[in-house]
Amino acid sequence: MRAVVLGGTGFLGRHIHAAFQDAGARVVPVSRSDATHTDLTTDSGLRSLAELLARIRPHAVVNAAGRAWQADERQMAEGNAELVDRLIGVLAAQDHRPRLIHLGSVHEYGPGHAGTSTAEEHPAAPTTPYGRTKLLGTRSVLRAVAAGEADGVVLRLANVSGPGTPRGSLLRQVADHLVEAARAQDRGETPAALRFRTLAVRRDFVDARDVADAVLAAAAAPLSSVNGQIVNIGRGEAVRMRHLVARMVALSGLPVEVVEDADGRSLREDAQWQRLDVSKARRLLGxxxxxxxxxxxxxxxxxxxVPVRGEEREEAQT
Known part of the structure; x- marks a missing residue:
């Protein structure tokens, strides 16, 4: 198999690249920060991509590019929606048709209902700029497939954790705080508390390496079973953020207090509850x-x- 991974040097892109390599595929990462410096928001970047696709004729093109953290709505629109439209134009002009695997987001759904799992048929009603711009990208892929202009599948991802989690995300903020806490302890000082306005919300989290496995499964699945489909990728669990933060502190072994008060930092509060129904992924992708x-x-x-000093083992609980 030959594959091209857009955003191939980013958080998810690196894991997807590694998974294709481990599977014996020839995989080419494309990003602004790799050796090619390919910026897909520019005409020259799109020409470079078109030349690459014509040269290697990949079986799959994975869109792991986009903007989530530390970006305003205009930047999100450019990276999550307009880029997808431009990518579809490049793919439609090729004399062969690679399978487009587009990474969507649970935030496209908007708020979930406590105690329930959100399936792919759930109406999308995003309430954040990120969710709205990601939904525009998803709809572009589905329209192109319906019009016969592309072959493609959307993997709608839960919140993603794991090695390399990017700065700006809540879990990375906790990890960075623990780095500073370890330094403070080494200096003989009392580490500062972790402060949040609330950690009562529940989120579905999936490891980035499991996402990469799902991408490989989508690349290998019969086209007739996945073309034009949205497929949820998550753990199917709604985990309280309070527990996740406390668990990270426990694993570090550092004496860091977790405090919820009005002066703490806020979470992305578009939903109090997120849990994906992942039965379709089991059925279509195995x-x-x-x-x-x-x-x-x-x-x-x-x-x-962050040194992991905690000795106890405990799986995060809902």
Whole structure:
């Protein structure tokens, strides 16, 4: 198999690249920060991509590019929606048709209902700029497939954790705080408390390496079973953020207090409850998550340079 991964040097792109390599595929990463410096928001970047696709004729093109953290709505629109339209134009002009695997987001659904799982048929009603712009990208892919202009599948991802989790995300903020806490302890000082306005919300989290496995499964699945489909990728669990943060502190072994008060930092509060129904992924892709949240959090802390000192093992609970 030959594959091209857009955003191939980013958080998810690196894991997807590695998974294709481990499977024996020839995989080419494309991003602004790799050796080619391919910026897909420019005409020259799109020409470079078109030349690459014509040269290697990939079986799959994975869109792991986009903007989530530390971006305004205009930047999100450019990276999550307009880029997808431009990519579809490049694919439609090729004399062969690779399979487009587009990574969507649970935030496209908007708020979930407590105690329920959100299936792919649930009406999309995003309430954040990120969710709205990601939904525009998803709809562009589905329209192109319906019009016969592309072959494609959308993997709608839960919140993603694991090694390399990017700055700006809540879990990385916790990890960075623990780095500073370890330094303070080494200086003989009392580490500062972690402060949040609330950690009562529940989120579905999936490890980035499980996402990469899902991408491989989507690339290998019969086209007739996935073309034009949205497929949820998550653990199918609604985990309280309070527990995740406390668990990261426990794994670090550092004496850091977690405080919820009005002066703390806020979460993305577009939904109090998120839990994906992942039965379609099992049915169409033969996929299910393999990494538990404890492993995902430990590996996140390790790559953020937080010593994992906690001896106890405990899987994160809902």
């Amino acid at each position: 996929w299910h998550p393999h990494r538990d949240l404890d492993r995902s959090l430990r590996d996140l802390l390790d790559t953020a340079c």
